[in-house]
Amino acid sequence: MMAGYIFLLIAILSEAAAAAMLKASDGFARWQPGILVVMGYGLAFYMMSLTLKFIPLSLSYATWSGAGTVLTAIIGVMWFKEKLSRRAIAGIICLVSGVVLINLT
Template identity: 40%
Template sequence: MSYLLLALAILAEVIATTSLKASAGFSRPLPSVIVVLGYAFSFYALSLVLRTLPVGITYAIWAGLGIVLVTLIGIFVYGEKPDFPALLGMGLIIAGVGVIQIFSRISSH
């Protein structure tokens, strides 16, 4: 259940971050409301996740997946084009989260 809640928190954070760009400095009302609500839900859900999962593991997953998902949205929605070093770095982030999940004993608590 904790990982499902973490996935929802990440999804809300990604939606909020994507909407932050669309809010144009909080000058557009609808994206601005989505930003505030998305971050509020995201941090609330994250606080619930931290009741059962270690903070380091939780934050590694949160940050790593958030970076990758926001970048993908930037590519497909905003036409942004990350260069090779950016893609390589994101690949390393994904690999790092994978190593933590597969090999770390702390991730199974």
């Protein structure tokens, strides 16, 4: 079971990194970040496929998408100087709460 959570963590981190590189690639006009996009998403999907051997789909996907969304928002704020509105922050709190609740079942 622990291996499943390690695979899930790698899937989340690589997906968030790939999303950041997608922004940095400037619509794939810059090829170096574009290569990292393909590698990051490839690793994310591979790790997610391994996760599903240990953790049910509903739990895995909810955690992957929720945590990935929150992490991507944090990267956007810190790296790309994006702003989060109060509604966006409330949405992030709802996402985290939902993922926690799903993981508690």
